[in-house]
Amino acid sequence: MSQTNLLTATIRQLQLHYWIIFSSLGLFLLLILFQLIPYWQESRPVSIILERYLIVITLIAIPLALKMFANKLKKSPLPLTSGEARNLYKKASLLRIYILSAVTIIHIVLFGISRNMNFFWFAILLFIVFLFCRPSYQELENLLETPAGSDTGHLDNEDNIADDTSAGE
Numbered sequence: 001m002s003q004t005n006l007l008t009a010t011i012r013q014l015q016l017h018y019w020i021i022f023s024s025l026g027l028f029l030l031l032i033l034f035q036l037i038p039y040w041q042e043s044r045p046v047s048i049i050l051e052r053y054l055i056v057i058t059l060i061a062i063p064l065a066l067k068m069f070a071n072k073l074k075k076s077p078l079p080l081t082s083g084e085a086r087n088l089y090k091k092a093s094l095l096r097i098y099i100l101s102a103v104t105i106i107h108i109v110l111f112g113i114s115r116n117m118n119f120f121w122f123a124i125l126l127f128i129v130f131l132f133c134r135p136s137y138q139e140l141e142n143l144l145e146t147p148a149g150s151d152t153g154h155l156d157n158e159d160n161i162a163d164d165t166s167a168g169e
Helices: 003-033 048-074 082-114 117-131 137-142
Strands: none
Touching: 003 082, 003 117, 003 137, 048 082, 048 117, 082 117, 082 137
């Protein structure tokens, strides 16, 4: 298989994984919203402390998932081989999706238990965040390219800082 076919297959696999998680979470939310799951037809109160901690966890988890993905991709030595790039991108993308889906599931379940609209709106917010986390061929392809400005093998020293030669030489 050629490199382009392997990259395309990886992106297709990640997008399939993404859409399965996204649609199953959406279906789960709709089933709970319209009370089609018999277990969660009555609302029970949830502790205000649990609600506040979950809001804090959500506010930490969203940037954490996005930043961890970006850091894993940025801190890798570029250019990567095709196999290394695919493995790195796959691990980072799945980690980002799993963190967001875990927090989304918690909000959906607590909305089903308590019927508290705060959990519902946070679930909607997490679905919006999901829309911006779709795997992309361009991000994966960028891992294979040499970054701009590092075409040469040495550092440009225009200011002659830490230069041992005298000015006239």
